[in-house]
Amino acid sequence: MSTETQLTPETVIELMREERFVMMSTATAEGKIVSHPMTPQEVTDTGEVWFFIGLQGDQADAIRANPQVNLAFAETGSWLSVAGKAEFVEDRAKAAELWDGQVDAYFDGGLEDPNLGLLRVSGESAQYWGVPGGKVMAAVKMAAAKVTGQEGPGKAGTVEL
Template sequence: MSDQYTAAASAAPSLSEKLATLRGFLKAQKATIFTTRAKDGSLHARTMAIAEITPDWKFRYIYDKESHKDEEVEQDSHVNIAADGTHNNTGWVSIAGKAKRVEDHAVVEKLWNPTIKAWFADKGDGVHDGTPSDPRVVAFEVSVDEIRHFHQEKTTLGTLTDIVTSTISGATATPGSIRTITGQEISSAWAKNELREP
């Protein structure tokens, strides 16, 4: 069962179309909200910028291995990645997945950019210096379980018109479509070489 809005707004374009639209949406976002679960069950969220979306749709983030989020992912790999573009009428996304730590510094070197150093203080010991070789500098790689992407299809004026019309008529407003993508769909398409390089 789904609520009336989800039922009215669900759409079924092809997987390649859904992923292309989603990639465009994510490229326009400066950051995402990355949520982990603590040992007591509480949820902790913070802003993090995506460092890379791999061709097989793994999400990678650079982060500090000495942070709480590392401990939380170690004890529960389930995470959520979210981004909100409703302020500029582009929609939103919620990505449920599982994260793992990547300590391969070849990966870190690949994802590195100079601004990352600002988040790692130089401890002055010649090791913890905020460069890619710093042992604190590692990456999360998130494998997708399910993606829910609200793709905004109407302008601000169109959305307002839809809301007013739906309020009067008793219908459900649908300013866009909700697109669901499963990790299984992505894995299957990748195995069949059906996913295009970004």
């Protein structure tokens, strides 16, 4: 990595809003780290990330036992890791606000599905590594660095949220 970059909470929020999918990592009761693909329904101006989640299953059980989670956002040329605390929220009005047709595939009963849960992750810190310029430019810069034997073009930063 060539340089440290100034990472701000606002930049973290912007980066989180750009991604449609995220990997959420939790720790099982045995201490094993596992990751699940998730779709953020909303990233608030304060950096809270809202998800729908099944209330029955290993992922929900792991969060109940240990609410510390990690959200990994990645695309070609950049990576964002957000450590935070997850909390189940019972708020039907918020669930209705966030509901979209894509969620139907996971919850047959819609908003009334007894397995439907609402999860809010509040970020505590974030780490970033990336190459400025977007996906195509990142791929070009990384390939050029490899061919020329120069240091990679990436930048890194850490911020408390």
